[in-house]
Amino acid sequence: MKKISARAQAIEMSGIRKFFQAAKPDSINMTLGQPDFVTPDHIRNAAIKAIEEGKTGYTFNAGIPELREALSDKFKNENNLHYSPEQIIVTAGAGEALFIAIQSIVDPGDRVLLTDPGFVSYEACIQLAGGKPDFVPLTKDLHIQEDILREKLEGARLLILNSPCNPTGTVESKEKIRSITEAAMDTGVTVLSDEVYEHIIYDAVHASAGTFGEDVITVNAASKTYAMTGWRLGFIAGPPEYMEQCLKVHQYCQTCATSISQYAGIAAYTGDQSCVKMMRDEYKARRDILVSGFHDMGVKFPEPQGAFYAFVPLGKERTQKVMDAGVIVVPGDAFGPSGAEYARFSYATSRENIMAAIERMRPVLEV
Ligand SMILES: Cc1ncc(COP(=O)(O)O)c(C=O)c1O
Numbered sequence: 001m002k003k004i005s006a007r008a009q010a011i012e013m014s015g016i017r018k019f020f021q022a023a024k025p026d027s028i029n030m031t032l033g034q035p036d037f038v039t040p041d042h043i044r045n046a047a048i049k050a051i052e053e054g055k056t057g058y059t060f061n062a063g064i065p066e067l068r069e070a071l072s073d074k075f076k077n078e079n080n081l082h083y084s085p086e087q088i089i090v091t092a093g094a095g096e097a098l099f100i101a102i103q104s105i106v107d108p109g110d111r112v113l114l115t116d117p118g119f120v121s122y123e124a125c126i127q128l129a130g131g132k133p134d135f136v137p138l139t140k141d142l143h144i145q146e147d148i149l150r151e152k153l154e155g156a157r158l159l160i161l162n163s164p165c166n167p168t169g170t171v172e173s174k175e176k177i178r179s180i181t182e183a184a185m186d187t188g189v190t191v192l193s194d195e196v197y198e199h200i201i202y203d204a205v206h207a208s209a210g211t212f213g214e215d216v217i218t219v220n221a222a223s224k225t226y227a228m229t230g231w232r233l234g235f236i237a238g239p240p241e242y243m244e245q246c247l248k249v250h251q252y253c254q255t256c257a258t259s260i261s262q263y264a265g266i267a268a269y270t271g272d273q274s275c276v277k278m279m280r281d282e283y284k285a286r287r288d289i290l291v292s293g294f295h296d297m298g299v300k301f302p303e304p305q306g307a308f309y310a311f312v313p314l315g316k317e318r319t320q321k322v323m324d325a326g327v328i329v330v331p332g333d334a335f336g337p338s339g340a341e342y343a344r345f346s347y348a349t350s351r352e353n354i355m356a357a358i359e360r361m362r363p364v365l366e367v
Contacts, residue, residue: 015334016033016334027328028327028349030346030347033348035227035348039228039231046263047231047263049263050264055263056259060256061089061250062247063088065085068086071235083218086240087240087243088237089247090233090265092257096253098125099125100246100249101192105242105245106129106131109130110158111131112157112160113135113136113153116135117332118160118166119166122162131158134156135336144176146180153184156189158191161191161192163195167332169304169309170304170306171201171305172207178212181213182213184215185213185215191209199225199280200280202280202305215239219236225268226275231258233261233265286347287347289347289358290357290358294312297362297366299312310345311345312344314341314343319343325360329346330344345357
């Protein structure tokens, strides 16, 4: 018998991959949370140039200064957040950023608030730090239940916010982000704001929690915005006291983000931004096809305003029927127990696939 740490045993493999891998060659795969676009040319070319110029060594732990400058400008111009380059650490994706933040500020026994359902990594990161996940439910229309959140704030260490949200596609309003962040600040709860889908947003406006309070850590990445999931490029910014600690954890687990990806990141954040709009417009068109397809079949739910997911209240039985019809989705309980009656459809796939999926589902869903 091999001895395994209690920490590792306490966490589970993500349920998402299991369904992704279950897809057969003729299935329509709507499981994965990644853009189906290739990274834009000017970003790829910057990486090729970096390789050709031999920029292949370690970088500073916190990242290439030019990239941190570019991210500081990005925060100022896009988010009205004033982080100096010294307050920014470049990471291996938002995933690492979340991990180092939680490792740096959560002690064993600390209570951490997060939504149920929510992004799968949060609970595992909290458990690995010895913290106690404390779930905040969503309303019927998939927004944070603010009254319950407020009741849980007293004595909590950290609150994780994610708007636009994976898996629900919900965007919380500026007023709500403000009111929640201010309530957290009033009770001494740090906010960790995961904003990776900030640019994949449709008829709504993104608000950064860090504009409403000082004790806020912001996590973001190039992954979704620039179709760069495989490059592993993210970043974290916040008060210097936290960033000093995050840098130590980052140094010992990652050393630095990949040098080539960081040069590509400079091109992404300082270059032409029309690719971001092009991809957003395409996701919006796909969302419209998917949502109107469901509505035509009599499956009604609020239109998601962001990310590239529809969290559809199908119930377990109908979710299985959809899968049997060859449309592979992620059952909602992969995102927390309250997701059990839902299925997450990723529409980061072609319009043709989405239309074909609707036709496959029609016989089993139409009422
Ligand atoms: C809400 C959310 N945060 C963080 C991540 C991780 O992003 P990255 O690929 O940059 O590690 C994801 C990936 O799906 C996500 O959905």
